[in-house]
Amino acid sequence: MKTTAARVAGGVLALFVLVAVFGPLLVPYDSVSTGVADRLLPPGSTLSDGSFALLGTDQLGRDLLAQVIAGSRVSLLVAVTVVVVGGLTGLVLGLLAGYYGGWLDAVISRVGDMQLAFPSILLAILLAGALGPSLTNVIIALAVTRWVIFARVVRGSALSARNREFVDSARVLGAGSVRIMTRYIYPSCVQPLLVAATVQVGLTMVAEAALSYLGLGVPIDQASWGSTIAGGRDYLASAWWIAAVPGVALTLVVVCVGILGDAARSGSGQASAAVVR
Amino acid sequence: MIIYVARRLGQSVFLLFGAITIVFLALRVIPGDPASLILGSQATEAEREALRADLGLADPLLVQYVRHLGEVVRLDFGESWRLGGDAFAGVLERLPATLTLAGYALALTLLVGFPLGVYAARHTGRFADRLVNYLALTGQALPSFWVGIMLVLVFARTLDILPATADGTPLALVLPAFTLALPFLGWLARLVRNGTLEELGKDYVRTARSKGLSEQVVFNVHVLRNTLTPVVTVLGLVLGNFIADAVIIEQVFAWPGIGSLMIESIVNRDYAVAEAAILLIAVFYIGLNLLVDVLYFWLDPRITLETV
Numbered sequence: 001m002k003t004t005a006a007r008v009a010g011g012v013l014a015l016f017v018l019v020a021v022f023g024p025l026l027v028p029y030d031s032v033s034t035g036v037a038d039r040l041l042p043p044g045s046t047l048s049d050g051s052f053a054l055l056g057t058d059q060l061g062r063d064l065l066a067q068v069i070a071g072s073r074v075s076l077l078v079a080v081t082v083v084v085v086g087g088l089t090g091l092v093l094g095l096l097a098g099y100y101g102g103w104l105d106a107v108i109s110r111v112g113d114m115q116l117a118f119p120s121i122l123l124a125i126l127l128a129g130a131l132g133p134s135l136t137n138v139i140i141a142l143a144v145t146r147w148v149i150f151a152r153v154v155r156g157s158a159l160s161a162r163n164r165e166f167v168d169s170a171r172v173l174g175a176g177s178v179r180i181m182t183r184y185i186y187p188s189c190v191q192p193l194l195v196a197a198t199v200q201v202g203l204t205m206v207a208e209a210a211l212s213y214l215g216l217g218v219p220i221d222q223a224s225w226g227s228t229i230a231g232g233r234d235y236l237a238s239a240w241w242i243a244a245v246p247g248v249a250l251t252l253v254v255v256c257v258g259i260l261g262d263a264a265r266s267g268s269g270q271a272s273a274a275v276v277r
Numbered sequence: 278m279i280i281y282v283a284r285r286l287g288q289s290v291f292l293l294f295g296a297i298t299i300v301f302l303a304l305r306v307i308p309g310d311p312a313s314l315i316l317g318s319q320a321t322e323a324e325r326e327a328l329r330a331d332l333g334l335a336d337p338l339l340v341q342y343v344r345h346l347g348e349v350v351r352l353d354f355g356e357s358w359r360l361g362g363d364a365f366a367g368v369l370e371r372l373p374a375t376l377t378l379a380g381y382a383l384a385l386t387l388l389v390g391f392p393l394g395v396y397a398a399r400h401t402g403r404f405a406d407r408l409v410n411y412l413a414l415t416g417q418a419l420p421s422f423w424v425g426i427m428l429v430l431v432f433a434r435t436l437d438i439l440p441a442t443a444d445g446t447p448l449a450l451v452l453p454a455f456t457l458a459l460p461f462l463g464w465l466a467r468l469v470r471n472g473t474l475e476e477l478g479k480d481y482v483r484t485a486r487s488k489g490l491s492e493q494v495v496f497n498v499h500v501l502r503n504t505l506t507p508v509v510t511v512l513g514l515v516l517g518n519f520i521a522d523a524v525i526i527e528q529v530f531a532w533p534g535i536g537s538l539m540i541e542s543i544v545n546r547d548y549a550v551a552e553a554a555i556l557l558i559a560v561f562y563i564g565l566n567l568l569v570d571v572l573y574f575w576l577d578p579r580i581t582l583e584t585v
Contacts, residue, residue, distance in 0.1 A: 060371045114295025117563050119521030122555055124537075126303050129543035129551070206420045210525055213422050214540055233426055233529075244430070247423035254418045262414070 006263040009256035016253050019069055020076040029062070029070035029223055036061060036204055040239040056241045059231060068246050070184070070223035070276055074212075083197050085143040090150020091193060095181050097151065098158025109155070112148040120145040124207055128216040128265040129253050153196045157189040195264050201256035209250055225250045282571055289567045296559040297349050301342060304548050326545040349556065355549040356369060359542065364549035368535055368557055374443075375527070375534030381450050382457035386515060388460045391508065394469025395501070401474070409470055412463025425456040425529040442531040453530040457522055461515050468511065472504040506576050513569035517562040524558070 037048045038061035045053050047063070055064040096106040115123065127141035158181075161167060167184050175183070211217035212226030220227065225246035232242025334341070350352070354364040397406040432452060433441035440449045476482065477500060485495045524536035531537065539554035541547075 018534065110291075110295075114292060114299060116303065117296050118299065118555075118559055119291035119562060122465055122521055122524060122558060123299065123303075123541065125540070126300065126551070126555060130303050202418060206418075209420055214525065214528060215544060216540075229423055229426065236426070236430045240430050240434075243423070243426050247420065247427065250420055250423065251415075251418070254420070255415055258414060259417045 005259050005264075009259040009263075012252060012256045013260065016072060016256075017076060020072040023069035024066075024073055027063075027066045027069050029066035040235060040242075042239070043241055043245075055245050056239070058228070058242045059235050059239070061093060064228075064242060064245055067223045067228055068225070068249055071225040071228055071246055072093040072249065072253075074135070074177030074218055074222060074224045075205050075253070078135070078142065078208040079201045080176040081139050082146055082204045082208075083200050084134055086200070087137070087150045087193065088198050089143070089147040090152075091154050091189070092145065092187075094151040094154025095158050095185065095189065099177070099181050099185060101159075101162075105155070105240045108151065112151055115145070115148050119212065121207060124211060125214065125216060128211050133216060133219045135218050135222065138208060138211055141211070142207055145207075146200055146204065149200065150193060150196055153192045156193050158185050161185045161188040195261065198257060198261040198264050202254040202261065203248065205254055205257075209246075278574065281574055285567055285570050289563050292345075292563050293560065296556060296563070297346065298342075300552055300555055300559075301345055304552055305338075305341065305345075307315060317326055354553040357542075357547055357550045359545055359547040360550065364547075365553045367550055368538060368553040371533060371535045371538045371554075372557070374532060375520060375523050375536060378450065378453055378457065378527070378532060378534060379516060381454040382519050383512065383516050385454055385458040386461050386465055387457075387512070390465035391469055393462075394466035395473055395504075397466065397470040398473035398477070399496075409463060409466040413467040414463070416460045416463035419460070421456055421460060422525045422529050424459060425452065425526055428452050428456060429530075443533055449530075453526055453532055456529070457519050457526050458461070460522075461518065465508070465511070465515070469504060469508060472507055472560060476503045478498045506573075510569050510573040513565040513572065517565040520558055520561050 002263070036052075038045075038057050040059060041047070041053055041057040041061075043054060043056040043064075046055060047053055047057070053063050055068065058064055058067065093108050097108040118231045124141045124145045127144060128138055131137035131141060162185065167180060167270065170180055170184050208217060209224065209226035209229070212224035213230045215227070215230065217226055218224045229243045232239065232244070232246075235242055336344075341483050356362065356366050357364040360367040392404065393409060396411040397403075400406055429441045429452060432439040439451050440446060441452070443449050482495060482500060485499050486492075523532075523534060524539055526532070527534045527536035528540050535554045535557060539558075541549055542550040542554065
């Protein structure tokens with residue numbers, strides 16, 4: 001049962017990645033081209049230029065399918081970049097904190113505590129708002145809020161690995177700190193880090209969509225699922241599909257990431273973490 | 278007890294100081310030059326220079342920071358250029374709406390989540406149990422702002438039985454409170470379910486059963502009481518999250534709370550209000566965390582200073 005669910009989720013995610021990478025080549029999205037005659041057409045309509053709109057059109061007559069595909073690219077790009085940047089930062093700081101302990105650990109951990117005193121979405125909203133709407137700024141705002149989570153996971157693993165016998169023996173044989181960290185401690189941090197990364201990919205996608213929904217995410221000339229939903233909010237009575245379709249896509253992807261994350265976690269034998277954000 | 282509370286209080290003050298620092302850094306260091314923002318592109322360099330000195334922006338960052346700490350302690354966030362008048366007063370005015378919303382969402386979470394969790398624990402593997410599991414999994418994953426919009430679509434636009442935005446009637450609370458509660462409903466239900474199952478396997482339950490108590494009494498008198506402790510303590514955390522999540526949900530439902538005010542202020546670069554709002558939310562968040570820890574310590578006599 002669990003493996004079937006995980007397989008289906010993996011399939012959906014593979015499709016999502018394929019669409020995000022190659023979709024815009026097949027169904028190009030042009031944020032500027034608008035067709036007043038084709039406004040608010042329901043899914044399955046034929047447009048005035050003869051093309052077929054599988055998912056209908058939005059309030060400016062733009063094809064919704066192309067918009068959702070373009071949005072998938074932004075979603076994937078932001079999620080992967082944020083998790084890689086935040087994950088690497090967290091990995092380095094977590095390793096240093098866990099291995100050296102002492103004042104370095106105290107500084108890194110206290111800064112992390114301070115940051116977690118805030119609901120992370122608030123910090124992201126604040127940073128994204130202060131930096132202004134752009135793809136890079138969204139990534140910066142979200143990566144800043146995520147590194148702590150990775151740093152904590154890695155620090156915990158590094159702390160428990162530090163006193164293991166194989167680390168002691170490496171030290172006795174004369175290995176330096178850098179070598180011990182990269183060759184002996186790092187491997188025991190990889191799996192928990194990957195589990196955390198999987199969970200964070202989903203949360204980052206939701207956060208990016210939320211920022212774009214609020215108008216603080218990607219600029220208006222780029223399609224994001226969040227901004228498409230925001231645009232559709234005013235047309236719920238006449239064109240429900242504008243807000244519904246990108247949300248369904250987002251939910252589907254995030255739930256699938258969650259299922260994979262659960263599978264990875266139970267596979268790695270970690271206890272299910274409390275997920276109060 | 279007193280030592281523990283004092284220690285946690287100290288930590289909370291430290292965290293609050295951290296929050297103030299982070300907001301200061303985010304708002305004063307990143308956004309560029311407020312002087313050119315205020316004066317526009319027409320102003321001369323001399324005019325900008327004068328305004329900067331006037332606003333105290335010409336001083337070294339550290340001086341600005343220390344001065345700012347003093348202002349925050351006196352709750353002086355400055356004037357709001359958009360609302361006119363004191364920024365903090367403007368935020369306080371919006372607070373009751375947010376607290377009402379969060380309070381109702383909490384009541385909803387409890388009234389649905391707790392019974393659901395208990396029911397699932399008594400019928401493991403059945404429909405209710407699976408429902409709890411799915412709710413816990415999807416509730417956390419669903420983008421809540423989108424769920425809110427879909428609820429508006431179904432209940433306001435299509436069925437037309439509930440208002441979509443705050444119109445002053447109590448019914449207007451239903452959709453935003455439910456949207457806010459949904460991610461934590463399943464989470465609480467799963468927590469209660471697992472807690473109840475754990476308690477059911479303990480020795481005192483076997484003792485109670487073997488001395489002939491009916492299953493009803495064993496459950497209602499003995500087991501339920503022991504599952505309550507973690508639930509009570511977790512509610513503070515949930516409430517803190519409600520106040521934070523309300524920032525986005527209020528925007529969806531045009532709810533006149535501090536969350537929507539904060540977003541409006543950030544979009545309009547009214548940073549005095551934005552800072553007052555975000556720090557007030559942080560105070561609630563940190564305060565509730567403190568309350569939870571103290572409650573937990575107080576409710577469960579088995580916890581001692583050494584174990585925390």
